[in-house]
Amino acid sequence: MPGASDTLWEIAKAEVEKKENQEGDRDGLECWERSIFFIGNKNGPKDIAHFWELGGGTSLLDLIPIPITTTNVRALAVVLVLDLSTPNALWPAMESLLPVTRKHVDKIITKLEETNPKAANEIKQKIWNSLPKDHPDRELIDPFPIPLVIIGSKYDLFYEFDSEVKKIVYKTLRFVSHYYGASLVFTSKSEALLLKTRALINHLAFGFDRSKSMAVDQNKPLFIPAGLDSFSQIGPPPASDSDIGKLHAQTPMDLWKKVFEKKFPPKNIGVSKEVRDPAQDPQYAEYEVDAMRAQKNQELEQYKRNAAKTWKEMEFES
Template identity: 70%
Template structure:
């Protein structure tokens, strides 16, 4: 999941070693891949669910994450580095909805399978040792999380101070959520766990979960006087306000698609427009009916 047109499909295709051109993702799409760990051994199967539309289809997050696969599920959040004004809103909205859904599943599991629920809750702390200085200050995501910053080639063209603010903020977000962080070129995806940590803001970042710290990240990129004027109850709120002061978030209207050409009078065609109006009415009826059924549906049932 992640930024609209942020390169999610490209990353999946590269991961699956498929040589094909990416197509726009419609709603929620599924694919899978097989790979053997060693020669003449059974192949592992990886299931990929991709959420399209940026933050416009948040409710669909509930579909692939269920109590049946929660133990083997991981979230990959792809953020478009070339659009910093959309970055925080996209990141926060997607993570919040996913976290809430996973926590609901865990609450149900505590009643039906307390052992599994306890295992999952404990596992989120595995990357952060108890003697880590930030152990009491962070709030790890309930399931494994990787944050990928895409389109690094465009990001490199930014002013060095802007790059520093974005990089530093992503380091904080990833560390706070117990996530791994990787900044990549949108066409060059490679993930090698043996690779050494890279925190140099002038280069692509590579920081596995649990190997960063608030002291190494440093304070939010703002003067002491500016920070003193900000009202924040948590480190998360403080970093958000500092980041959005430099990169004001776009309004919901700005994040919507551009004007629908079907509504432009210069393209008017009577017969086509009549048919379109009928289809729009059918779509609205479908949305109302679907909304009712979604609310009544138990997504954790077989």
């Protein structure tokens, strides 16, 4: 216990020694560092210090394994950021990013079972803790293996949409979020909405108490912590019985997808390339700058080849 006369260095030293002494007790989920991994549409999430962020649609799917490891998976959460102003890109973003992320998380947990089965089991059990034991949907959902938050960004633009459009997006995202045992929140530049989103992220990142309030009014931004919604409250997909009968869906998720895509045909969410690159325009040519740029491009390509080789060896070793 540091005394009043201890120097800053003595206090820091004492803290480090305390953590080292407790290192042997970290077989379970107790971790000193937590991680948050942001994925989503291009231009959806903003850069956040000390957080992983992968925005760019499906163009960077190969990079998803990098921030998810056996070291941090025990205290890792995933945040999927969706651009509400482009409804046609919502389902492609979810369908592309979530399964790839989930597959890698499952792979990492399987690896963890070989070295620390207790921790792996606790991860699996922890995800069900957010859902009450008497919840009527426990047998109907398929929770994401680690905490998942779905953020609908640009609510200020989405608010101006037609009420029927908003209804479909609201109900669909509620269904998907509840099915995956995820939290759902809509946000924009509004300070009030940012505070709600920040509180949810603080819960994931720092273990702060989770809000138990929820907002499901179609005329207001959604805020639904994991486990507080239900299929009975969400209701059926927003389509007539005759239309639903013609869709021939195999699963509830498939049915919601078909209903959603009928209204919002899928839109490519990859990174669009500019038709013209100013750097290649002769009118802006500068010998020294162009020579340095060419050198840096070569170095970048070499780095990418080396990095790709390293990751392939790491993830696909027999």
